[in-house]
Amino acid sequence: xxxxxxxxxxxxxxxILLGEWQMYVRSPLHAWVNNPEHYYRSxxxxxxxxxxxxxxxxxxxxxxxxTELALKRPLVGLRWAWAxxxxxxxxxxxxxxxxxxxxxxxxxxxxxxxxASPFYYIGVVLVVVGSWIWVALMSINLRAWKKDNPGRAIxxxxxxxxxxxxxxxxxxxxxxxxxxxxxxxVALGFKSTIDAGLSRVFxxxxxxxxxxxxxxxxxxxxxxxxxxxxxxxxxxxxxGRVAFVLFLVFSMPIGIHxxxxxxxxxxxxxxxxxxxxxVVSVPTLLTVFTIVASVEIAGRLRGGTGLLGWVKALPxxxxxxxxxxxxxxxxxxxxxxxxxxxxxxxxxxxxNTQWVTGHFHLIFxxxxxxxxxxIAYDLWPxxxxxxxxxxxxxxxxxxxxxxxxxxxxxxxxLVGLLGMPRRMAYYDYSNPALRPQAWTVTASTLGGLxxxxxxxxxxxxxARAGSSAATPAPYTFSRTAYANERTPAALNTFGLxxxxxxxxxxxxxxxxxxxxxxxxxxxxxxxxxxxx
Amino acid sequence: MMxxxxxxxxxxxxxRWSVVSFVVLAVLxxxxxxxVLPSVQRDYTAGGIWASICRAAGLPANWGAGTATDKASQxxxxxxxxxxxxxxxxxxxVGRGATIALQxxxxxxxxQGMSEANAPNLAGQYPExxxxxxxxxxxxxxxxxxxxxxxxxxxDRDIADIAAYYDSVPKARTAPARYSESSAPALVRVxxxxxxxxxxxxxxxxxxxxxxxxxxxxxxxEYLVVQLNDFQKGTRRNDSHGQMRxxxxxxxxxxxxxxxxxxxxxxxxxxx
Numbered sequence: 021x022x023x024x025x026x027x028x029x030x031x032x033x034x035x036i037l038l039g040e041w042q043m044y045v046r047s048p049l050h051a052w053v054n055n056p057e058h059y060y061r062s063x064x065x066x067x068x069x070x071x072x073x074x075x076x077x078x079x080x081x082x083x084x085x086x087t088e089l090a091l092k093r094p095l096v097g098l099r100w101a102w103a104x105x106x107x108x109x110x111x112x113x114x115x116x117x118x119x120x121x122x123x124x125x126x127x128x129x130x131x132x133x134x135x136a137s138p139f140y141y142i143g144v145v146l147v148v149v150g151s152w153i154w155v156a157l158m159s160i161n162l163r164a165w166k167k168d169n170p171g172r173a174i175x176x177x178x179x180x181x182x183x184x185x186x187x188x189x190x191x192x193x194x195x196x197x198x199x200x201x202x203x204x205x206v207a208l209g210f211k212s213t214i215d216a217g218l219s220r221v222f223x224x225x226x227x228x229x230x231x232x233x234x235x236x237x238x239x240x241x242x243x244x245x246x247x248x249x250x251x252x253x254x255x256x257x258x259x260g261r262v263a264f265v266l267f268l269v270f271s272m273p274i275g276i277h278x279x280x281x282x283x284x285x286x287x288x289x290x291x292x293x294x295x296x297x298x299v300v301s302v303p304t305l306l307t308v309f310t311i312v313a314s315v316e317i318a319g320r321l322r323g324g325t326g327l328l329g330w331v332k333a334l335p336x337x338x339x340x341x342x343x344x345x346x347x348x349x350x351x352x353x354x355x356x357x358x359x360x361x362x363x364x365x366x367x368x369x370x371x372n373t374q375w376v377t378g379h380f381h382l383i384f385x386x387x388x389x390x391x392x393x394x395i396a397y398d399l400w401p402x403x404x405x406x407x408x409x410x411x412x413x414x415x416x417x418x419x420x421x422x423x424x425x426x427x428x429x430x431x432x433x434l435v436g437l438l439g440m441p442r443r444m445a446y447y448d449y450s451n452p453a454l455r456p457q458a459w460t461v462t463a464s465t466l467g468g469l470x471x472x473x474x475x476x477x478x479x480x481x482x483a484r485a486g487s488s489a490a491t492p493a494p495y496t497f498s499r500t501a502y503a504n505e506r507t508p509a510a511l512n513t514f515g516l517x518x519x520x521x522x523x524x525x526x527x528x529x530x531x532x533x534x535x536x537x538x539x540x541x542x543x544x545x546x547x548x549x550x551x552x
Numbered sequence: 553m554m555x556x557x558x559x560x561x562x563x564x565x566x567x568r569w570s571v572v573s574f575v576v577l578a579v580l581x582x583x584x585x586x587x588v589l590p591s592v593q594r595d596y597t598a599g600g601i602w603a604s605i606c607r608a609a610g611l612p613a614n615w616g617a618g619t620a621t622d623k624a625s626q627x628x629x630x631x632x633x634x635x636x637x638x639x640x641x642x643x644x645x646v647g648r649g650a651t652i653a654l655q656x657x658x659x660x661x662x663x664q665g666m667s668e669a670n671a672p673n674l675a676g677q678y679p680e681x682x683x684x685x686x687x688x689x690x691x692x693x694x695x696x697x698x699x700x701x702x703x704x705x706x707x708d709r710d711i712a713d714i715a716a717y718y719d720s721v722p723k724a725r726t727a728p729a730r731y732s733e734s735s736a737p738a739l740v741r742v743x744x745x746x747x748x749x750x751x752x753x754x755x756x757x758x759x760x761x762x763x764x765x766x767x768x769x770x771x772x773x774e775y776l777v778v779q780l781n782d783f784q785k786g787t788r789r790n791d792s793h794g795q796m797r798x799x800x801x802x803x804x805x806x807x808x809x810x811x812x813x814x815x816x817x818x819x820x821x822x823x824x
Contacts, residue, residue, distance in 0.1 A: 052742045054733065056751070057759045212635040269574075286610025291585030299577065444745065451746045509559045510566030516559060520574055527578055531609060545634060545763065 022403050024081030025396055027109060028074050029479055035069035036475045038062045040468040043428075047461040048449050056445035060125040063443065065116060067128030070385070072147055073112050075234040078392050079188070080104070080154045082237045083181050085399055087158065089495045090175040090244075091165045097157045104153030111146025114139055125549050127443060130198060130223050132216040135546045138207040141199050148192050158185040173507035176260050177244040177497050183264040184236030186518055187271060190525070191233055194225025194275070206546045213543035217284030218536040224275030225529060232271035232300075234384055238391035239263065242311050242344065245398055247498035249340035252318025257500045259310040261511035263303035269520045270300045273528030277362045281371050284542075289532050290364055296528065297362035304355060308348060315344070317501055339414040343394045346422040347387045354383030357433065372443075375436025378429040385471075386425040390418065393478055401492035406485040408492075417477040424470030431460035431467075629790045631687045633764045637680035641716020649717030652710055656702055665721045670774040672766075676723025679715035681766040685790075686711045694790040724770030727757055737810045739803070747802045752811065764792075773816035780808045 042062050045053040053059050087095050095101060117139070118124045124136035162174065162182050174182075202219045205211045243260040247253055254260070276293035279285050319330025335341050357379040360366045370376060397409055435457050440447070449458040510516060536542065562568055590604035641649070654663065657674070661667050665675030674682065688694040689703040690711075706714070731741050731753055738744070740758075743751035752758070755765040768776070782788035783800035791797060800808070 051733070052738075054731065054741060055759050056742070056754070284610065286608050288582075288586040288590070288605070288608025289610065291589055291608075292581045295581035295584070296577075446742060446745070448744065448746050454746070508566050510564065510570070513559065516567065516570060520570065524574070524578065535610065545632075547762070548635075549760075 022081075023105060024077045024084070025399075025403075025482075027105075027112075028077035028081070029396070029482070031069045031077075031112065032074050033475055033479055035066045035074070036472055038066040039070075040465070040472050042066065043461070043465040043468045046444065046446050047465045048458045049462060049465065052446040057122065057125060059445035060127060060443075061119060061122055064125050064128050065119045068115055068119065068144070069112075071128060071230075071234075072144060073108070074392075075237075075388075076147060076151050077108060078395070079184060079233065079237050080108070080151060082240070082395055082399075083154060083158055083185065085403070086177045086181045086240070087161045089402070090177040090181075090497060091161065093165065095157070096161050096164050100153055101157055104150040104157070107150030107153070108147050111143040111148075111150060113143070114146065115143030118143060123549065129227070130195060130203060130219070132203065132206075132214045132219040133544050133546045135203065135207050135214070135548050137549075138204060141204055141207055145196070145199060148196060151188065151192070155185040155189045158182050173512055175497065176254075176257050177240055179261055179512075180236060180240040180243065180264045182514065183268050183517075184233060184240070186514060186521075187229065187236065187268050188233040190272060190518075190521060191226050191229035194222045194229075195227075198222035198226075207548075212546060214546045215536070215543045217282065217542055218533070220279060220282060221276070221285065221529070221532055221536060224278045225272065225525070226275070227278050228275040228297075229271040231380070231384065232267050235388050236264075236267070237395060238347070238388040239267075239307060241391045241395050241398075242307060242347075244497040245394070246311060246340055246344050247314040247318065248496060249398065249498075250315065250318045250335050250338055250344075251321060252314050252316075252498075253321075253501040254498045255310050255313035255317060255501050258507065258511060259306055261507070263306045263310075265511065265514075265517040266303040266306075267300070268514075268517045269524060270296060270303075272521055273524040274300060274362075276528075276532070277364075277367070280364060280367045284536060285532055289528070292528060294362055294364045296524075298359070301355065301359060304351070308351070311344065311348075314498075314501075315341075337411065337415070339397065339411055339418060340394055342415055342418050343390050346418060347390050350382050350386035350390070350422070350425060354379060354387055358383065370436050372441060373436035374432040374440045374442050377442045378432030378436060381432070382425060382429040386422070386429070390421055390425075393418070393421070396478075396482060399495075400482060400485055401490070402495050404485055405489055405491065407488040407490040409481055409485055413477065413481050417474050417481065420470050420474035420477065424467045424474055427467030428464050428471060429467070431463045435460050627693075627792075628794070629684070629688050629693045629792050630691055631684045633680055633684065635763060637683055637715075638678060638763060640719055641679065641713065645713045645716040646720045647717075648710075649713035649715070652706075653714050653717050657714065660698070665718050666724060667772060667775075670772040672775050673724045673771055674718040675721040677715075677718050677767055678761075678765075679712075679719040680764055682715035682718055683711055684764055686714070688790040694788060723767060727769055731758055735814075737807075737814055739807055739811055740814055749799055749802065752815075768815045771815050773812045776812035776815055777808055780812065784808075 042059060044050055045059065084095055084101060115124070118137050119140060124140035126134045126136045126140070130141075158181060162178060165178075166174070198219050202214060202222070206214045243254060247255075274293045274297040276285055276290055277297050280290055280294075315334065316330050318335070319333045322330075322333045322335070324330030324333025357375070361370065361376065361379060397414060400406060400409060436442075438457060440457060447454055447458075447461065449455055558564060559567055586605045586608045587601070590608045591601075653661075653665075660669045660671040661674045662669075665677070666673050685694060686699075686703050686706060689696060689699040690706065692700065703711075728735070733741070736753075739749060740752045743749045743754070752768070754760055755762040756768045757765075779788060780800045780803065783791065783796045784803065786797060789797065803811075
């Protein structure tokens with residue numbers, strides 16, 4: 021587990037430096053980058069590490085931790101877990117080396133006809149295969165526990181964890197099909213043309229659902245760690261389960277909202293996907309309600325009274341309290357932005373602008389990654405047998421991250437509305453039309469700087485923990501407010517929800533995929549990146 | 553104790569409500585997406601409800617059938633670039649190509665592909681470029697009195713062989729290690745994003761080379777200026793999708809001169 025976290029955070033540190041460099045070179049503080057390819061190479065590395073490697077490793081490490089802590093038994097298949105870990109590491113090194121050599125500047129979204137070196141794709145495939153081992157292990161461990169504990173409700177943390185695993189297993193199928201059957205034959209040189217439209221539809225299957233896989237650890241932390249850490253009770257265990265299964269069912273069949281501007285998908289399916297995307301906001305709203313209610317319980321237990329008096333009574337010096345507040349604020353802004361992205365008409369005005377970059381930095385880099393920090397802080401005493409971590413430093417780190425992320429992403433939202441395209445290596449600030457927007461890029465650069473400082477502080481706190489040994493108290497997850505809450509059978513198994521997940525995917529993706537696959541003469545010449 | 557009543561049974565409210573709301577949601581969104589919304593768009597409803605559903609599903613059958621193809625949409629080239637065209641030819645092809653080139657091309661393009669007559673250098677030119685241009689001359693997509701006449705009698709194999717030959721000759725010169733701020737004009741290095749001018753080195757070699765874009769280092773200046781002017785005026789139009797016409801359109805005469813000057817420059821201490 022520790023290995024997962026360390027590799028994840030080491031990669032995170034490197035990638036955040038790249039991100040800041042990208043911001044800096046395209047801000048007015050720096051002359052135009054002389055070789056734009058370096059910029060795109062950096063974007064690819066930053067995105068690959070932040071979007072694929074970091075969350076996958078965190079989810080895997082946290083998943084193994086939950087299995088041992090929530091089921092209270094050793095992990096079955098430890099050797100397989102190590103095999104999965106080394107596959108992820110090997111894949112990451114392979115992909116990173118290919119990106120660094122300039123053979124894979126495809127911007128980490130697998131959008132053909134751009135084709136990178138096969139080593140990049142094989143590296144990413146290894147990462148995914150490593151994570152599939154994790155999926156299998158989570159399922160096997162749950163099954164073993166169920167066999168020994170017939171009739172008992174699965175602990176909520178494990179329920180969420182396995183939901184995340186199943187979600188990921190099905191989610192990754194889209195991109196896996198794309199890479200194995202469409203991209204790799206071209207990258208390896210067996211073919212010179214590629215069906216770009218079909219590839220993008222497959223990628224959209226993975227592209228949006230993957231964010232719910234990133235989000236799962238954060239939501240598990242909301243439900244099972246936050247109430248305990250701030251001295252409250254979880255308001256409803258059932259609500260947590262409902263939120264998790266709703267993610268399972270509705271995260272997949274909505275990806276076409278990333279293709280609103282693509283001509284190969286019909287308008288009808290675009291609408292259906294937009295409508296289903298709206299449904300995904302339901303589990304988040306449920307979660308916000310439940311967690312705020314749980315926090316209120318903490319406030320009242322600490323003697324807070326009146327309509328808002330409990331807010332004052334909350335433990336504001338507790339890092340978890342701070343983090344969940346920051347996370348919800350960013351989730352609120354990010355979620356509102358997301359609803360704009362998913363609506364078919366509004367999307368027109370922000371499609372492929374800096375708005376989108378701002379959106380996912382706020383919601384993933386902000387709301388979710390701040391909870392990754394808290395997961396690491398929370399588990400660290402258990403994993404390393406160290407003394408409690410210094411609260412003051414952690415609070416500083418969280419503040420820096422929160423302020424930095426807002427300063428980084430709010431200007432992006434603003435200029436996105438004004439039409440600034442994303443993924444540009446430089447902007448011509450000498451042009452009178454762009455001159456007034458120049459300060460926003462400088463602002464984002466400064467926000468990025470705060471994030472870099474915060475990231476280093478984070479790793480420093482974790483690294484220094486090893487110097488003071490102590491025996492931590494046994495680890496617990498949060499207790500529910502109503503101790504004898506009954507768990508309905510539907511929320512203690514996955515069969516129904518997995519069936520609905522696959523069913524809805526077939527309904528929403530079946531026709532577009534079959535239709536595009538059968539159309540003739542849809543392939544276009546592939547453009548290999550890093551040519552002579 | 554958890555309720556252990558059967559999950560997959562209509563009597564279980566969780567099962568019933570999940571399935572019902574699942575179906576209702578799916579049916580409703582499909583109805584809105586495929587029937588209601590198309591019915592308020594005039595171009596969707598033409599041809600009845602079934603046609604509008606097909607259109608919403610993205611079925612391309614009969615889209616735009618019967619609309620006359622206007623003259624402007626006539627293809628600018630009939631050549632489809634394929635990566636296979638860029639592969640080096642066999643020694644046999646190079647030999648045949650050399651024979652044809654010596655007889656028909658060397659007068660203007662030079663024996664070794666280095667022109668002394670302000671015709672483009674062909675030494676080391678990418679094979680797919682030579683193939684595309686000769687095909688375009690042959691089919692009247694690119695206009696030049698000599699070249700149209702000369703290419704008319706060339707078979708596809710002749711053309712491929714000539715391309716293989718020139719590919720085998722060393723280039724006029726290789727790219728500089730770095731296109732620095734002091735030596736290369738801004739348009740060459742970074743283009744001008746607000747005028748939609750891409751950097752030359754993004755396609756013509758330097759940072760990246762795109763299929764079909766010719767090697768420009770060492771080209772005669774006069775040739776480059778004439779071509780850029782022709783693209784600008786639209787008298788040369790064999791660039792697919794107007795790629796070069798769109799670049800040249802907003803370039804000033806001074807910029808054309810600078811860029812051509814840069815590619816034709818003779819660096820100090822270089823033999824040729």
